[in-house]
Amino acid sequence: MSREHQRGVDVTVDLVILTIRDGELNVLLVERGNEPYRGRQALPGGYLRPGETLEHAARRELEEETGLDAERLHLEQLRAYSEPDRDPRGRVITVAFLALGPDLPIPKAGTDASDAIWVPVSSIVTEPGSLAFDHPTILRDALEQARSQLEYTTVATAFCPEPFTVSDLRKVYETVWGLTLDPSNFRRKVTRADRFLEATGERRSAEPGRPATLYRRGPARLLHPPLLREGRTARTQTTPSPSAKKSD
Structure with a gap:
């Protein structure tokens, strides 16, 4: 067994929580109370515990680190991030979740965070280096996911x-x-x-x-017809055959 296998791999969840406050799209950030990146802003999240599913961990971290009620939010899995050097503590794979809610209240920081605040997304996009870990990448992916979801759902x-x-x-x-x-x-x-x-x-x-x-x-979950951003075309739901790709 290699040294890499002996060390093992940890799994975490990270949460991109978006709401609209004062006419701006805001993301919830916490100030890290522990190393690494102590004092830096980051997305809320934490380690997957034994016996937990990823969604259970996401809901627990949401309530523990921010005091927000998970039942008030739309919560969906975004994707996994597995770059070998993404966490200085060792090999850590994180699964990010996107959460959306209406005009959410000022959060309360929990066990691993010294502060939790709403920050306009526009200010983070212009200064991505202010976030810890690879959280600028996760936030960027979540923002595009949210924008795309508005088109098709x-x-x-x-x-x-x-x-x-x-x-x-x-x-x-x-x-x-x-x-x-x-x-x-x-x-x-x-x-x-x-x-x-x-x-x-x-x-x-x-x-x-x-x-x-x-x-x-209403009861629909998919938007039909889709409501597209200007200049975008609708994605097809099936993969066209080679012959279809050649047709006009």
Whole structure:
């Protein structure tokens, strides 16, 4: 048995938790209380314990390190990161999770973190070296996953406290995508999408103009037709045959 096998491999989970606060997309970061990278900001996370599934570990770390209730969030597995030198403590493979929630509260730091704060994603993207480990890469991948999910699934509603208006939903898309969308075109697309939204039968009168119709999330999980970012084309669900690739 080689020395590498004798040392073994540890498994961790890391969480990219996104919410919209004050009109900006924010990510939850913790200040590390232990070495390595003590005092540096990082994504919340920790080691997989015996008998745990990855999702159970992600939910536990979420509650232990931030005090946030996992039941309030949309939680999905992002991908695994296994670069041999990604952690100075040794061979550590991490599985990242993407979590989305509506206007989440100020978190409370837990056992391994001295502080937990919401930080605008834009400030981290411009200064990726401020994060510990390979967390800039994980954050970048999670951000693209979130943007893509808004195109093909109904997950945008995870950012909206119910009930919400089409205008509320449009602001989610604009904030996550970093784009300005035409209100009329957006309304037409989302209200015609199959089972995306369900009208509550009520209206919100606090907005300027006529009262806005209130909606809740419909039963659909996939968005049909997809709502694409400008300049992008829809991905096919099946792999075309060689002959099909040659056709116009």
